[in-house]
Structure formats: structure tokens, C-alpha cells
Amino acid sequence: MPVSAVRLNHAVLFVADLERSLDFYRAAFAMEVVAREPRADAAFLRLPRSGNHHDLGLFGVGAQPPRPRGAIGLYHLAWQVDTIEDLEAARTTLAELGALTGESSHGATKSVYAADPDGNEFEVMWMLPKAQWGAYEDAAPVERLDLPGEVRxxxxxxxxxxxxPRDAQPPSVGPAPPSG
Structure with a gap:
């Protein structure tokens, strides 16, 4: 039986300099540090609107040569925003941090791309309402993003x-909660 996951809960990255990475993720996403583990040179961060314990873990491992682009391993993480205006604001923030690396439309999603100080790539994306996916339901084109047009x-x-979606949630297991 396959794993019944509903979403990716958090990501953990190895970074060269923990404090530098904490500064970056605080500036880029306004994340707060919710826990530190000094013995592992690690910190766990939460997004401001998250109900999660932590959304990102960072483990300092010291300076190392960068992994070549296209090497086996993680390509990028994707952070979802709620509105297209949030995506526009993210683009501005990432550009101001010197982290912005690109942008594109994938039909059902609109995305900007960036890299953290260690070169870990990430995407900030906004998803169209599911009812509007249409031809993009089973497609993921890479097209030019007209962000001002998308905002309009x-x-x-x-x-x-x-x-x-409620209809995609598994049936409850065990006794029903008390009503009222």
C-alpha cells in the first residue's frame, strides 16, 4: 500500500554557515527560529503564517565546494504563496537580496526562482484556483511569466x-468525535 502523505511537511538543508543562512531565510521569508540544537549546529525555522512545528531545518557543516548544477540530488524546494500579489512581493524581496535567478509560468502555477547563500535553489510559486487549471491539469509547460498581467x-x-480538498481527505479512523 502506498504512503498516504498529503504534503511535504518540511525540508532540511546542509549549509556552510548557519548564522549566514539564518539571516538569509529570516530576511527572505520572515521565518522565526523555533528551536536550536547547538551540538549539531542546527536550527529549525517556521514561516510566519504556518501552523507547522517547523518548515525548514538548517544544519551547519562548514565550507565545502558547491555541488555542480545538474548533479544527482535535490534540485530545488518550492514555497507556495496565497496570492499572486504575494508572488510579486516575493520577487521584489528576492531581487533586493540579490538572490533572484529567474521566473516562469508553468500554466497552473506561476513561479519565481532564487538561490540561498549556499546555492540551494528554491522556487516561490502561486497556484491558480484548481477549477481554472483546464488544459494544465496534466501539463507543466515552461513559459515566460508576465507577472504584471497575472496580477491584473x-x-x-x-x-x-x-x-x-475536503473530498480528497481519507475517511476518519476510529470513533467519530462527539458532536455539539
């Missing part, structure tokens, strides 16, 4: 609440 078209539309 989708401004004010919130989609992060569509992560796990």
Missing part, C-alpha cells in the same frame, strides 16, 4: 486553502 488577472484570489 488574478489579483485578490487566494488559493493556498485549496491544498487538501
Amino acid at each position: 488577472r488574478w489579483g485578490g484570489v487566494r488559493t493556498a486553502g485549496e491544498l487538501v
